[in-house]
Amino acid sequence: MRRLWLLALTMGFLPALGAELVVYTYDSFVSWGPARQIEQAFEAAHPGVDLVWVAPGDSSEMLARLLAERQTGGTPADVFLGIADTELARALDRGVFQPYDPALVPNLQHIPPELMFDPTGHVIPFDHGxxxxxxxxxxxxxxxxxxxxxxxxxxxxxxxxxxxxxxxxxxxxxxxxxxxxxxxxxxxxxxxxxxxxxxxxxxxxxxxxxxxxxxxxxxxxxxxxxxxxxxxxxxxxxxxxxxxxxxxxxxQIEGMGIVAGSDQVELAHAFLNLVIQREIQELFPTSQWMFPVNALAQLPEDFARYAxxxxxxxxxxxxxxxxxxxxxxxxxxxxxxxx
Missing domain, CATH: 3.40.190.10 (Periplasmic binding protein-like II)
Known part of the structure; x- marks a missing residue:
């Protein structure tokens, strides 16, 4: 066991024991959507990391909360999930997000260009409807x-x-x-x-x-x-x-981004990549009741028939x-x- 621990140290794979990744989102994503399955998958892939959802209101309310926190001294949020394309300009003008590194989000290759609604490279789509x-x-x-x-x-x-x-x-x-x-x-x-x-x-x-x-x-x-x-x-x-x-x-296209000032940038990128992974995206039609953005994701037969x-x-x-x-x-x- 000691050899494995030392190997992790030397190769940079030491798990972030006790770390938290705080994700602001909207209430229905947690109550209706795939939040629980995402949390389980993320924490299984990152032992010792606690994924924390903060979701007491609708997306616009949560964005207003994030803006207010940043203006008055800081926010615990590492990721904001649920910004609609209609509110993108407002968030970018206020410097809410830091640019993401496409190399750390390999599943981006499966998102059609027409759904990439932020040409500035700050926000990634995760569903649409x-x-x-x-x-x-x-x-x-x-x-x-x-x-x-x-x-x-x-x-x-x-x-x-x-x-x-x-x-x-x-x-x-x-x-x-x-x-x-x-x-x-x-x-x-x-x-x-x-x-x-x-x-x-x-x-x-x-x-x-x-x-x-x-x-x-x-x-x-x-x-x-x-x-x-x-x-x-x-x-x-x-x-x-x-x-x-x-x-x-x-x-409506919904996106997610890494909050400017987050000290969990690597974990945040891993979260973004997980959410647009095919297996997670295939949860969206019958939990979030939205269309997935990953072109590889298959739609359930009845969803495809009636959506x-x-x-x-x-x-x-x-x-x-x-x-x-x-x-x-x-x-x-x-x-x-x-x-």
Missing amino acids: YVTFVYDAERLPEELVPRTLEDLTRPELAGKIILEDPRTSSPGLSFLIWTVVHFGEEGWEGFWRRLLPGVLTITKGWSEAYDMFLAEEAPLVLSYSTDTAYSWIEYGSLRYQVITPDGEAYH VVPERPVSLAPQLIGERLEEWLNRWQRLLVGG
């Missing part, structure tokens, strides 16, 4: 199912829609940007003026919104295009149906979002208070 609306087919009559975004403003749907706040929720922000793209600079505020009076509630995050939907508080919720697959695989039912209004849904890919995915360049986001949020907030 489509933000859209989902309805409860047992509680919403077929004639009331909205087929266009404008249909959401129909008086018959008043009190039947749950949204998420774009200031604190990444799907909420994706929807706001979707409306800007769809209606244009001259039209999106008018759409929201017509929409807001009929909305039942706007929650801080997706988890709260979806829990309300499952509790039958409203038959329409802003969620993801994989929810029919979820309904079938989890319950053997097609009760929860995906809508792609006007054939659209917002294409919806919209005819016309909507997206906007992160740089453009960064330039206009604060203005859009301010204008949306004025609408919320009746302005």
Whole structure:
């Protein structure tokens, strides 16, 4: 045993006994997603290292927390997992991430170029999906199912829609940007003026919104295009149906990066590489209910059958979002208070 220990010392393989890798993420990644399996795999590969998840809120809330901690003296976070492409520019402007070393993340070779949404080399994608609306087919009559975004403003749907706040929720922000793209600079505020009076509630995050939907508080919720697959695989039912209004849904790519100032850079790279490993990526469709980014990952048959890919995915360049986001949020907030 002593010979093995000395060999580890001389070759630089000494395990980081008692080390921690702190990963900030969002609540549903831990409660719904593959966090437990990732933790088990990572700790098995790195004996003596404790992987610690910190996830009390939605992704936008967690990013705000990270920004605040860095501004007031420092953060324990080594990795942030869950930054949406819609918030990339904001994070880069604040210097949240340090560049990753591609040589230490060999599984990057399996990610298609079109999903690599950060050309600066700070953030790596780990999953992607489509933000859209989902309805409860047992509680919403077929004639009331909205087929266009404008249909959401129909008086018959008043009190039947749950949204998420774009200031604190990444799907909420994706929807706001979707409306800007769809209606244009001259039209999106008018759409929201017509929409807001009929909305039942706007929650801080997706988890709260979806829990309300499952509790039958409203038959329409802003969620993801994989929810029919979820309904079938989890319950053997097609009760929860995906809508792609006007054939659209917002294409959301989620990324992860090493927090600037982390003293666990090697472990952080190992974590990034593990998350995009094929075996881990194949957990995402039926735990995270998102599409994997690793092209080698196989989709479960029922997921592939029922997960919806919209005819016309909507997206906007992160740089453009960064330039206009604060203005859009301010204008949306004025609408919320009746302005």
